[in-house]
Amino acid sequence: xxxxLLGLTTLLLFTYSQSNWAAYSKNQINNDxxxxxxxxxGDSINHRDSFRGTKDKGGVSRFFGxxxxxxxxxxxxxxxxxxxxxxxxxxRWSETNPHGTLKSSSVEALGKFTVxxxxxxxxxxxxxxxxxxxxxxxxxxxxxxxxxxxxxxxSTKVDEKRYVRKTIAPxxxxxxxxxxxxxxxxxxxxxxxxxxxxxxxYLLGFTYKFR
Numbered sequence: 001x002x003x004x005l006l007g008l009t010t011l012l013l014f015t016y017s018q019s020n021w022a023a024y025s026k027n028q029i030n031n032d033x034x035x036x037x038x039x040x041x042g043d044s045i046n047h048r049d050s051f052r053g054t055k056d057k058g059g060v061s062r063f064f065g066x067x068x069x070x071x072x073x074x075x076x077x078x079x080x081x082x083x084x085x086x087x088x089x090x091x092r093w094s095e096t097n098p099h100g101t102l103k104s105s106s107v108e109a110l111g112k113f114t115v116x117x118x119x120x121x122x123x124x125x126x127x128x129x130x131x132x133x134x135x136x137x138x139x140x141x142x143x144x145x146x147x148x149x150x151x152x153x154x155s156t157k158v159d160e161k162r163y164v165r166k167t168i169a170p171x172x173x174x175x176x177x178x179x180x181x182x183x184x185x186x187x188x189x190x191x192x193x194x195x196x197x198x199x200x201x202y203l204l205g206f207t208y209k210f211r
Contacts, residue, residue: 058083
């Protein structure tokens with residue numbers, strides 16, 4: 001009888017401790033939920049394959065907001081403004097040399113998965129889609145004058161055109177987050193707004209979570 005009572009007591013204590021641990025773990029996970037906002041700046045490579053020699057770097061800025069459902073899963077919406085690309089298009093089929101400025105930006109809808117690594121450090125992965133807009137202003141200078149260039153009376157004409165391209169493409173990101181305070185964290189990351197292209201953004205910024 002004593003052995004049965006001892007066994008029953010042990011079982012009850014084990015069940016109670018397990019339920020408490022499960023509740024504690026669940027509470028800890030849910031405590032990391034909340035809405036957050038953030039901003040990042042960094043360096044960007046904006047490469048247009050349709051123009052020769054248009055690989056360019058420059059400053060990039062990104063603003064974002066999202067919601068963490070728990071310490072692992074979340075959703076994020078962001079806006080990225082990429083650097084302008086100044087290019088010269090050299091064509092072997094034409095004597096004219098069009099040049100212009102390519103302005104681009106994107107809006108990203110991303111799912112976020114966070115992996116706690118060591119104390120305040122976490123690995124962040126992001127995957128989703130990006131709506132990309134490219135505004136291309138092309139200036140084409142040419143001449144139909146029979147005179148050689150530089151001769152008196154030689155004149156040129158300027159043809160300006162504007163092209164707007166809108167695309168939806170896969171987007172992916174990878175980064176590290178470090179908690180500075182209960183609400184604020186620093187994040188360094190890489191984000192590709194168009195998976196499959198050679199464009200990419202290297203970013204550093206801060207996130208504030210409302211708890």
